Amino acid sequence: MSTGFEFTLIPLDCPTCGAGIHARGEDLVYYCTACRNGYLLDPADWSLRLIETAFVAAAHIQAEEYRPFWLLPARISISQRQASGGGFTGILQSFFGADRAFDEGGEGVFAVPAFQAPLVSVTRLVRSYTEGLPGLKEKLGERLLGGCYGKQDAEKLAHYVLIATEVDKPDKLLDLKYDIDFGEPRLLGVPFYSEAGTTKDAIFNIEV
Numbered sequence: 001m002s003t004g005f006e007f008t009l010i011p012l013d014c015p016t017c018g019a020g021i022h023a024r025g026e027d028l029v030y031y032c033t034a035c036r037n038g039y040l041l042d043p044a045d046w047s048l049r050l051i052e053t054a055f056v057a058a059a060h061i062q063a064e065e066y067r068p069f070w071l072l073p074a075r076i077s078i079s080q081r082q083a084s085g086g087g088f089t090g091i092l093q094s095f096f097g098a099d100r101a102f103d104e105g106g107e108g109v110f111a112v113p114a115f116q117a118p119l120v121s122v123t124r125l126v127r128s129y130t131e132g133l134p135g136l137k138e139k140l141g142e143r144l145l146g147g148c149y150g151k152q153d154a155e156k157l158a159h160y161v162l163i164a165t166e167v168d169k170p171d172k173l174l175d176l177k178y179d180i181d182f183g184e185p186r187l188l189g190v191p192f193y194s195e196a197g198t199t200k201d202a203i204f205n206i207e208v
């Protein structure tokens with residue numbers, strides 16, 4: 001007899017080593033602490049796809065949890081840019097460097113939270129980690145929880161933050177037409193800690 005309900009139970013055994021994987025209800029991103037592999041749930045067939053995963057080292061602080069970021073390799077092409085002053089700043093500078101002409105295109109990596117947080121926090125995290133990524137040391141293996149956003153959500157957020165940070169300086173930028181080509185994503189575990197009832201990341205102390 002049909003109950004009128006239809007739902008899918010997702011087996012949370014690691015497809016590589018068979019160990020159980022910790023997850024929360026809405027998670028799309030998983031990490032196996034036994035074999036240290038990261039996965040993305042593909043909603044099309046409920047399979048787990050292997051995703052390369054690294055963690056940010058934070059020796060100066062006792063991390064309480066690691067939260068997942070998407071690392072999105074990207075090439076930015078700018079077809080039109082009218083600006084009243086100098087070179088690139090912010091995220092665009094981390095893609096183009098200090099002295100690269102905008103018509104050459106720029107390459108870099110966006111770091112975008114895969115977990116839920118207020119948009120103002122997400123914007124600050126994308127800026128800080130995208131611009132700071134080259135200086136971050138990486139290490140292996142921790143628990144990684146709370147990743148409920150997939151690659152396409154992360155790509156939309158990367159576009160949003162790029163534009164949001166550019167319109168912060170309307171006196172300098174008059175018009176911008178651009179395109180982003182995204183490459184194969186990776187996962188990055190970022191340490192967070194609690195302080196006075198708030199949760200902050202361990203590198204830039206941004207509250208989420």
Ligand SMILES: [Zn+2]
Pocket residue numbers: 014015016017018019032033034035036037
């Ligand atoms: Zn495993």
